[in-house]
Amino acid sequence: MALSKSPYKGTRDFFPEQMRLRNYIFSKMAEVSELYAYEPYDGPMVEELDLYRAKSGEELINEQVYKFIDRGDREVAIRPEMTPTVARMVAQIHREVAKPLRWFSIPNLMRYEKPQKARLREFWQYNADIFGAPEGLGDIEIIQLAIGIMQAFGANNNHFEILINSRKFVDYVFTGPIHLEAEMTKKLYKLIDKKNKMPADKFSAEVAQITNDPKKSQIFEKYVALSTMKEIESFFEETFDGLEKDKIFNETLKPLMTIFAQLKNLGLGDYIKFDPSIVRGLDYYTDMVFEIFDKHPENRRAIAGGGAYANLLSIFGEQPLPGIGFGLGEVPLTEFLKTHNLLPDTSIQNIDILIAYTDLKSEKTVFELSQVLRNSKIKVEVFMGESKPKKVFSYTDKKQPRFVLILSADDIASGEVQVKNLQDKNIHKMSLSDIDKLIDLIKGSR
Amino acid sequence: MALSKSPYKGTRDFFPEQMRLRNYIFSKMAEVSELYAYEPYDGPMVEELDLYRAKSGEELINEQVYKFIDRGDREVAIRPEMTPTVARMVAQIHREVAKPLRWFSIPNLMRYEKPQKARLREFWQYNADIFGAPEGLGDIEIIQLAIGIMQAFGANNNHFEILINSRKFVDYVFTGPIHLEAEMTKKLYKLIDKKNKMPADKFSAEVAQITNDPKKSQIFEKYVALSTMKEIESFFEETFDGLEKDKIFNETLKPLMTIFAQLKNLGLGDYIKFDPSIVRGLDYYTDMVFEIFDKHPENRRAIAGGGAYANLLSIFGEQPLPGIGFGLGEVPLTEFLKTHNLLPDTSIQNIDILIAYTDLKSEKTVFELSQVLRNSKIKVEVFMGESKPKKVFSYTDKKQPRFVLILSADDIASGEVQVKNLQDKNIHKMSLSDIDKLIDLIKGSR
Numbered sequence: 085m086a087l088s089k090s091p092y093k094g095t096r097d098f099f100p101e102q103m104r105l106r107n108y109i110f111s112k113m114a115e116v117s118e119l120y121a122y123e124p125y126d127g128p129m130v131e132e133l134d135l136y137r138a139k140s141g142e143e144l145i146n147e148q149v150y151k152f153i154d155r156g157d158r159e160v161a162i163r164p165e166m167t168p169t170v171a172r173m174v175a176q177i178h179r180e181v182a183k184p185l186r187w188f189s190i191p192n193l194m195r196y197e198k199p200q201k202a203r204l205r206e207f208w209q210y211n212a213d214i215f216g217a218p219e220g221l222g223d224i225e226i227i228q229l230a231i232g233i234m235q236a237f238g239a240n241n242n243h244f245e246i247l248i249n250s251r252k253f254v255d256y257v258f259t260g261p262i263h264l265e266a267e268m269t270k271k272l273y274k275l276i277d278k279k280n281k282m283p284a285d286k287f288s289a290e291v292a293q294i295t296n297d298p299k300k301s302q303i304f305e306k307y308v309a310l311s312t313m314k315e316i317e318s319f320f321e322e323t324f325d326g327l328e329k330d331k332i333f334n335e336t337l338k339p340l341m342t343i344f345a346q347l348k349n350l351g352l353g354d355y356i357k358f359d360p361s362i363v364r365g366l367d368y369y370t371d372m373v374f375e376i377f378d379k380h381p382e383n384r385r386a387i388a389g390g391g392a393y394a395n396l397l398s399i400f401g402e403q404p405l406p407g408i409g410f411g412l413g414e415v416p417l418t419e420f421l422k423t424h425n426l427l428p429d430t431s432i433q434n435i436d437i438l439i440a441y442t443d444l445k446s447e448k449t450v451f452e453l454s455q456v457l458r459n460s461k462i463k464v465e466v467f468m469g470e471s472k473p474k475k476v477f478s479y480t481d482k483k484q485p486r487f488v489l490i491l492s493a494d495d496i497a498s499g500e501v502q503v504k505n506l507q508d509k510n511i512h513k514m515s516l517s518d519i520d521k522l523i524d525l526i527k528g529s530r
Numbered sequence: 531m532a533l534s535k536s537p538y539k540g541t542r543d544f545f546p547e548q549m550r551l552r553n554y555i556f557s558k559m560a561e562v563s564e565l566y567a568y569e570p571y572d573g574p575m576v577e578e579l580d581l582y583r584a585k586s587g588e589e590l591i592n593e594q595v596y597k598f599i600d601r602g603d604r605e606v607a608i609r610p611e612m613t614p615t616v617a618r619m620v621a622q623i624h625r626e627v628a629k630p631l632r633w634f635s636i637p638n639l640m641r642y643e644k645p646q647k648a649r650l651r652e653f654w655q656y657n658a659d660i661f662g663a664p665e666g667l668g669d670i671e672i673i674q675l676a677i678g679i680m681q682a683f684g685a686n687n688n689h690f691e692i693l694i695n696s697r698k699f700v701d702y703v704f705t706g707p708i709h710l711e712a713e714m715t716k717k718l719y720k721l722i723d724k725k726n727k728m729p730a731d732k733f734s735a736e737v738a739q740i741t742n743d744p745k746k747s748q749i750f751e752k753y754v755a756l757s758t759m760k761e762i763e764s765f766f767e768e769t770f771d772g773l774e775k776d777k778i779f780n781e782t783l784k785p786l787m788t789i790f791a792q793l794k795n796l797g798l799g800d801y802i803k804f805d806p807s808i809v810r811g812l813d814y815y816t817d818m819v820f821e822i823f824d825k826h827p828e829n830r831r832a833i834a835g836g837g838a839y840a841n842l843l844s845i846f847g848e849q850p851l852p853g854i855g856f857g858l859g860e861v862p863l864t865e866f867l868k869t870h871n872l873l874p875d876t877s878i879q880n881i882d883i884l885i886a887y888t889d890l891k892s893e894k895t896v897f898e899l900s901q902v903l904r905n906s907k908i909k910v911e912v913f914m915g916e917s918k919p920k921k922v923f924s925y926t927d928k929k930q931p932r933f934v935l936i937l938s939a940d941d942i943a944s945g946e947v948q949v950k951n952l953q954d955k956n957i958h959k960m961s962l963s964d965i966d967k968l969i970d971l972i973k974g975s976r
Contacts, residue, residue: 088578089846097574107570129608129638169543187546463565464565466567
């Protein structure tokens, strides 16, 4: 029986058109990262499973990680996310290097997922992190960078918004006024994630069931309904009191308000919004958290998410080093760009000139000429085998090189050739001995 | 107990210095590929194991492949090589697209290996293939491309050579004059690979044991001692006779001699050498085979290998489509470049300007100015937090940006700033309102 030609479930083949698109996306990400002085890094595609046990939480390990036992009886996992790897790497060197560290990577990751729109089992994810930045300033830069990347794709505040929250504030609300057992608190966190996907009365019913206390339910529902800085301030005033009030304010709302003010100063106020429902699950985040959200009504989803974390290095027995980072998946990003008609056309290969020949005698010259042009960084496709012009032009119709040159033994004898510009249809007469003129013609047309 | 900070056995962490080197290597590979009109592609990092069962041979499957059972009871493998994937992809589309197909990729691959010099468990490998080229011409282009890539790293025929053989010729020698059972033939193939690593008498003893026939041994030893086209021709004359002689010559030595002649025409004669010991194991190769070899006496090893194959698509129930390709691993390539002192220095990050501030009042201006410069593609590092110039300069000593600007409230009040070029130590006075002048200064110094 013939073998299947399909890729493994939930993974993709990148044919040249898709690969050029991926390269376009990755090169924009890298370019903007370097404008912000972020340095590239990468880790292995597999890690020992313990790394994720320590960092990523039960759900990821039990349900999403591709894991296996290797020949040395080690439990190994294909990386499902990059943060544990970057933490491991930073733990190795953070004591010897100048800080802050600004790092980015674009690894391929794998997770068991039911393949669906914008969800695949193998995907690439841009990751950027700043470690050891002075308090508050890393947050600003990371959000600037996130916006900068989105803008590099032609997106603006009509297309996306950044929803921001303070994880610390959520934690105070949940451990203070809504004091519940850990298990119940987890349930509330999960419920927040689902809020926009369920009817209001069903949401309220579930809240009531979890808290089992009308007063607590009221505070929780009030919390998740907040939508402006003003509202959050009055909620704070109503909800917290006593000696801790100033401390809590200084740790949560004050830094958040500073971040908002500074981003407004930078002209980015129209991109950012406070959103109490952004909590980033049960992850390692300890302070500001945010998500980039598509504003299109038919594609309301998170494209990226991230936040600040204080304790990533502790599992390696290292001193704390605060960090802030985010991940941006190429799958939801591509979906976003498609939705807003921001994808470039990558169907056509970039070829400067196609060189063909009508007779075997000219073959040697074609190969030689091509090599000379390539030495001058001209992209040359040799049309192999002696061919009639008609066949060559039927091929250039498909491949669309910028120029075409069809060589014959007569041309070589006369030393004169005709180079056709396939965009403006002009024909340029050239001497075969004046290659520089040909090079100038081609480079001038780029 | 604290978690290990080391990467999984046989894999590497790419810190920024190593990652910049990897990016340099990959971008050269991609750049030269595009000069030859090769298009980028990629496949998934995992494939169903059956794909390798059909293509890669027992040894790879049993000893080298990372394999596991997924949650859907599929046997899955992390890709140990790229050729089966590219064959699977080409099988999907070859009937609908213009040929030849010229494709390249740089995937990460995994194999169980005892980690040693130039051998790791995870590595990246450049792959290029041409499918459906007219006979003989694909071979020329693939070898041109291989040489072109090596030259892009500054290497020439003092540093490496390309050892070429005809797999078909080897097969005729082995099945004709040295006629042995399949099992014994396999052993001879393996022995050839080890020839240069064992004493001559031990080699002869093993040959005698395998063939169990002095005449056959003599032919075999004569064959592996061949080193020029002239020698191979007289060996052919002595060894083959009868009706088949012309047929065999036309299928094996004639095309090989044509390839050599054409590469000589292109000025590449000094790079290529006939080598009877290049047989490329028990792989899918059916015609020309070659390896790029380091010429340095202390690093005699293959950096790359490839050849022509006729039947890659048959396992998918597709018509044959001839192809020629090669793989070039970044690990042996890096070892080669290091050996010949051809590695660039990637220890320093490329930063155009570092902008610092001495007082909190200037922070806002620094963030704003940085954003304006980045919009003009200037790579800006913000030195976060109010800092004394001494601290800033101690940092720039390490990071080596090209320019530094330290802003104070006084500067902002006067509108005049001083930008220092850290290479020539010149100080440029600028008006804060004339950002274009600053942009020109920085871009002009690149």
